[in-house]
């Protein structure tokens with residue numbers, strides 16, 4: 001499994017991560033980011049892309 005952590009003090013809810021990995025990240029009806037804390041290993045590339053694209057560098061992913 002891959003563990004996902006978003007520093008919500010940094011996140012500005014821009015939503016770029018949502019485009020890269022919509023299975024994990026999504027914006028709620030108030031445009032606030034929601035995300036899953038775990039995802040299967042097959043999603044690593046998408047999650048790395050989401051972490052790379054985040055303008056706030058708020059996303060941390062780790063294998064666990």
Ligand code: SF4
Nearest residue numbers: 011012014015017054
């Ligand atoms: S790309 Fe980064 S700043 Fe934007 S919503 Fe996702 S985690 Fe938050």
